[in-house]
Amino acid sequence: ALSVSDPQTVLEQFLRALRTRVDTRLGELLPGPTHPQDPIAAAMREGTLAPGKRIRPLLLLLALQDFDRLDEGAFDIACALEMIHAASLFLDDMPCMDDASLRRGRPTIHVQFGEDIAILAAVALLSHAFSVAACAQGVAHPVRTQMVCLLSQAIGSQGLVRGQYFDLREGRQQRPLDAIANANQLKTGSLFTAALEMAALFARCDVRQRNLLRGFAVELGHAFQLLDDLDDSMSSQQTGKDSGKDDGKSTVISLLGADATRQLLKEHVRYAEDHLARLGLAGGLLSQLLDRLFARAR
């Protein structure tokens, strides 16, 4: 039996409370209420509010709590991050990209609404995320501007978009480890890095702290993508068929095998922990989230 003072229970309760607040605010910020004439708003709501882990908002909010700087203003920025992530999933799932039919336990957005609506809803979500960040309540004006810059750089031709391009095109042939790691960093690490850079801005971190937070995000990005790849490869082994996603795609697993990938993942988790320790945040909430995310990989 767990007592209420059990650190894991406390973490679970805190995570649940933060997720609820993020989802409530997302519900307020997203266009709606929906009606049959507004499939764009319906698709935006459906895909964003569907039960995901909300890792990107949590990274921002937990970092701020670790620095004792969590306040109301951070929630709108956290929501902007989740909207951008949701938009990237709409596009990633489309037939011209990863061609997925299920996401977050539900039919993907183009399956539910059609490809035209999925593209329009993704573009609308992205645009909405920028307006939410630019107008975030309780955030000083210069900080909001810096956050909009960070978000746009994380997404653009040198960020998420570039990572997705590498995966779709170069990923069809075998590539060396550093090329796979670079693509993983761009497609998965970009929003983690943006979340923690924004935490550094909110918490008025100095350059050293900011670099350490960025280093943490990079290690987390690598580890997270390797775990995602291992999960995909496990589930395709179990069902005897490819999920579609990894059809001939060059991943760290296809290059090094599952055991070496697991070792590499553990190294990245250890480096991530090192960064937190150097920030004086060992045992804090980010560190507990890290433990929880990678408990399966130990």
Ligand code: GRG
């Ligand atoms: C213009 C926003 C925009 C994107 C265009 C399509 C694209 C470029 C990028 C896609 C990048 C992508 C899908 C990366 C995968 C990242 C990843 C590990 C997704 C799974 O994230 P989780 O596990 O999912 O956090 P949940 O559902 O829990 O939120």
